[in-house]
Amino acid sequence: MTIETEKITIGDYIFKRLSQVTKSVFGVPGDYNLKLLEHLYNFPKEQIKWVACNNELNAGYAADGYACLNGFSCLISTFGVGELSAMNAIAHAFVENRSVLHIVGISKTRQYNKTRLYTNIHHLLPPKEHSYELQDHKSYIKLADGISCCSEVLSTDSGDLTKVQQQIDNVIEQVFVQMRPGYLFIPNDISELEIDVVMKPLRLTKLEHATEIELATSKKVAELILNKLYAAKNPAFIIDSLIKKHTKELNAFFQKSNFYCYTTNQSRGAIDETLPNFHGVFTNLFGSSGTLDILKEENDVIIHLGSYLNEVSFKYSDKNTENKSWLKNADITFVGRDYAAFGFIENHDFKTSMDKPHLFYPENVNCEIVLEEILNKIDYIRIPKVAIRPSTASYNSGYGIKTVGDITHDKLSVYTSNIMLKANDVLVNDMCSFVFELENVRFPSNIKHVSGPFYASIGYALPATVGVCMALKDMKQDRRVILIQSDGAAQMTLQELSAFIKYGLTPIIYMINNSGYTIERAIEGPTRDYNDIMVDWDWQKMFNVFGDAKGEKSCAFKVKTFEELGKIDVDDVENKNKVKLVELILDKFDYPSRLRNALDSCK
Structure with a gap:
């Protein structure tokens, strides 16, 4: 059988493959990625398009937001100065489990082994010792190892391009x-070099x-869980971020099952x-009001x-005896x-646990496969009949x-x-003080x-x-996007206000x-000046500065009381096609x- 190949x-x-998983590419142009970027314009914008950002850090965060809705995103930066600027955003994506591909345009392969002294190139670090030695063209590649699940370096060193398709x-x-x-x-x-490819899904x-x-191991874990469910009186599921x-x-x-269900604060939105x-946001020691009590009493x-256990999603203190x-x-x-771990084992000894496989299954279990097995194999006739709790709200949205x-x-x-929130909204929030109140906000x-x-x-x-809004446009979904932002955090990445206007x-x-x-x-230091912002900015005029001089694409409001806030109709027809900023004075x-409770528990 002849395998048909295509020369491309x-x-x-690269962009043909990317167009199968995303419609937007975020980034900043630079001298080492320009030849690659030219190939993007060989495709119609409906298939894949460039989304310009003001700097690489912002581009990385925008790609992260896009991935949250689309399931995949791409960022393109340039050698050294660009990729290092984006690295904080990529670290964010790694920690928060986002599918972001970072493409970096790097130096030419023929420059790798140039002789010394007179061939040092810009954007690249000089040797740490012996300044006359060769520069290490892969010095930045090494930095990316700890914040990525996979990396591929395309090369013509061997003259063999047959592996390029496989790498991409x-x-x-x-x-x-x-x-x-x-x-x-x-x-x-190498962007203009041709390769023979077999287009397979x-x-x-x-x-x-x-x-x-x-x-095999994931199926075994799913079987053990199903047996637990069949023998239980009132089982519960806590859904964390890895299956969000x-x-x-x-x-x-x-x-269908009527099982009690909870989310963590990293998986909000996974369950209606x-x-x-649904009985609230579980974070062990904390979470939404009453949630832990319900869990301990009922399940x-x-x-x-x-x-995805960490101090945010699973607050734990070994000093708390009740905990x-x-x-x-x-x-x-x-x-x-x-x-998979059956039972809570403090200070987990992995070697000991591996000798007791009924307690711990290391390395060869995946939660997504376990979930699929449970959904496919569960016998609803055998599960316990769970009654709805009379008080259906585990946390009071009014209290x-x-x-x-x-x-x-x-x-x-x-x-x-x-x-503020309505059904079908997309809520984006920064790491600001209000984050600590979100656990008591019941989502529509x-x-x-x-x-x-x-x-x-x-x-x-x-x-x-920006990424969230672009994803919704690409997915042709008409949903409101609500951003809860704070003044201190906004100063870090404020330039991207212009993207709302541009797009x-x-x-x-x-x-x-x-x-x-x-x-x-x-x-610490409530009155210290290190906790003050530089100066008070006039937020009402920000969009005028960042591209909307006539106020045709934006509107802004400033309020101090709830009575003033109540008079603002953010869904007003007149402002429907504008970005809206409501400044809340606290x-x-x-x-x-x-x-305060969280900080007190750390003392």
């Missing part, structure tokens, strides 16, 4: 399947990449929070699925990216507070639950939540919102202005009560 340039092949396909597939960023390094002199599911032992994208399947499962069997078997006691006695199972008078964090969470149905609470890099959300993006931005870094104030010493 490397540059064209592999990094796209790995980024997609592993939900972590990857790198594709492309020398500046990309393999974009975990099952297509699973080994036999991974499949399986929203449709999870909601159908919980509607209007379901009567005899707990399946923590898609586990240690309930976990030790709980019938709780954790299933993560590459392990007795009226949204009147001056705006405060605690009241703002009530306003967000009852007024079909909310998509985009944040970065574990890496917690302030300034992420504003450019991420006609229309999010609703709630800018919390409390004159500085509130989380840091609460931790006292600089107004701290969310949940922030």
Whole structure:
């Protein structure tokens, strides 16, 4: 049988493959990626297009936001100065499990082995010792290893280009399947070279990449979990971030089984929070009001699925005896990216656990495969009949507070639950003081939540919102985008306000202005000037500065009380096609009560 091949340039092949998983490419042009970028314009914009950003850090955050909705995104930067600027955003994507491909245009392969002294090139570090020695053209490639799941360096060194297609396909597939960023390094002199390719479908599911032992072990774990469910009286599932994208399947499962279900704060939006069997945001020690009490009182078997345990999603203190006691006695199972643990074992001894395989399954388990097995194999006739809890809300979206008078964090969470958010919204929030109140905000149905609470890099959300809005346009989805941003964080990445104007993006931005870094104030030095922002900016004029001089594409409001806020109609027909900024004035010493609680627990 003859295998038909297609002759295509490397540059064209890259964008042809990318067009199968994304419609937008974010980035900043630079001298080492320009030849590659020219190939993007061989495709119609409907297939794939360039989205310009003001700097590489912002481009990385925008790509991250795009991936949250689309499932994959791409960022292109240039050698050294560009790729290093983007590295913080790629680290964010790695920590928060986003599928972002970072393509870097690097130096020409023929420059790698040039002789010394007179051939040093710009953007590249000089030798650490002996300045007359060769520069290391792969010095930046080494830095990317710890924040990527896969990296490929295209090369003509051997004169063999037969592996190029495999390299390009592999990094796209790995980024997609592993939900972590990857790198594709492309020398500046190879984009025009032609290769013979066989156009076959990309393999974009975990099952297509699973080994036999991974499949067998994951199926065994799923079988043990199913047996636990059949023997339980009132089982519960805590859905964590590693299976967050399986929203449709999870909601159908919980509607049919009636099992109690919870999310972590990193997986908000994975479950429809209007379901009567949804009981809140679980973060162990904290979470939404009453959630832990319900879990301990009602649920005899707990399946923590898609586990991504960290101090944000699973707050744990070995000094808290009550915390240690309930976990030790709980019938709780954790299933993560590459392990399953039956029972809570403090200070896990992996070697000892491996000798007791009924307690711990290391390395060859995947939570996505386990979920698929559970959904495919569960016998609904054998599961316990779970009654709906009379009080269906595990946390009260009002908890007795009226949204009147001056705006405060605690009241703002009530306003967000009852007024700000609507069904089908996409909520983006920065790592700001209000994050600590979000656990008490009950989401309407079909909310998509985009944040970065574990890496917690302030300034992420504003450019991420650019990516979110672009993804919605590419996916042809008409959904409101709500950004909750703070003044201190916004200063980090403010330039991307111009992208909203350039591309006609229309999010609703709630800018919390409390004159500085509130989380840091609460931790230390509340009156120190290091917790003050540089100067008070005039947020009402920002869009005029960043490209909307006549106010045709934007509008801004400034309020201090809920009465003033209530008079603003952000869905007004007149402003429908504008980006809207609502500046909320809060006292600089107004701290969310949940922030105080979290800090007190750390003392």
